[in-house]
């Protein structure tokens with residue numbers, strides 16, 4: 001009887017994922033679907049909640065993070081159908097009509113939920129909101145959104161001198177600003193644009209480089225008027241639009257596809273077809289980086305689905321080569337840095353990832369954690385103050401590693417384990433469900449281990 005390659009074991013509230021590639025070698029093959037885009041899922045739920053009429057969302061990500069968003073907006077009066085099928089309906093309550101919740105709003109592990117929601121809460125006069133999250137989220141910086149909101153006259157209090165959740169927000173009538181953000185962050189940009197919805201006049205955000213533009217696309221689809229200056233990376237929203245419920249079809253998340261793009265590239269003899277992947281240019285840094293590394297990826301069946309470009313991605317294994325990833329590409333592949341580090345281990349030569357200090361304030365310090373866990377597996381990886389340096393070509397050995405409760409770390413380590421000798425143990429693998437509940441099932445499918 002052949003031994004299984006992938007095993008998932010529950011111990012108390014934690015899951016331990018073990019991966020043991022067979023001595024005879026392993027290859028990945030097949031056609032697969034990936035879950036809905038997390039960023040678009042959050043935004044569709046939020047805009048659906050504050051629009052008038054019904055919003056129908058197809059392909060919604062049924063991960064833990066969008067569940068946190070849905071729970072928060074239900075607590076403020078929106079009627080959202082159960083998140084148990086990928087078609088979800090939202091009965092909007094109308095702009096400015098979020099109700100004061102009876103209890104603390106819990107954003108769970110989701111930075112996007114907390115930061116975007118703050119823009120809406122701060123601009124709802126005469127209500128008090130308390131917002132918290134899990135231990136990871138309570139350690140992530142909130143001043144990046146609190147400061148601009150305070151410039152708009154928002155009243156927000158938080159721990160550590162108004163920088164950390166739990167937060168209290170006393171909703172106010174806000175005044176419009178032009179905010180020059182020091183970081184290229186879609187969460188900062190979107191928070192301010194959402195605050196601008198309820199603010200008389202023009203609210204503008206300028207960012208140093210372009211971050212993902214899903215908010216801009218969906219706000220316009222729901223009826224808001226935006227002025228976009230792509231030369232200066234500035235977006236202006238005009239206050240008090242009429243937002244109307246829409247049908248939103250959410251494409252597959254390229255950040256989830258990234259695990260398979262790298263897995264099939266580095267495991268010899270592999271070929272995968274990943275269907276229905278969102279290829280919004282503000283998200284395709286991963287494709288550009290893998291192209292620089294000589295990956296064999298083709299885009300098939302390109303199309304537009306509710307205002308977002310989509311394609312099927314075919315990827316075949318090949319020898320990758322090292323490269324430098326730095327500058328304006330970073331915001332366009334920010335969540336893919338952990339899996340790119342795995343790709344670099346199997347590339348020839350040196351890969352340098354720079355300008356990625358933001359990784360230190362994600363669900364974990366992703367630079368420190370990837371360096372420590374991949375070092376345990378024998379990788380030649382050095383942590384830089386704002387990135388990673390990886391010398392490829394060192395064979396990996398199995399090790400006992402930890403996700404640090406970070407979904408992207410759990411999944412990146414699982415892909416590294418496919419090319420490691422022996423049995424890799426990934427602790428706290430349940431984190432994957434934040435953005436990719438079906439990850440282990442799909443891993444078994446493409447490895448022929450089901």
Ligand SMILES: O=C(O)C1=C[C@@H](OP(=O)(O)O)[C@@H](O)[C@H](O)C1
Nearest residue numbers: 039112184185186187188334335
């Ligand atoms: O706006 C969004 O949906 C997101 C923006 C990014 O964060 P930053 O805005 O902090 O860069 C990204 O890391 C996160 O996974 C989702």
Ligand SMILES: C=C(OP(=O)(O)O)C(=O)O
Nearest residue numbers: 109110111112113335362
């Ligand atoms: C950083 C992430 O998400 P968030 O900021 O919403 O927690 C992520 O999904 O990698």
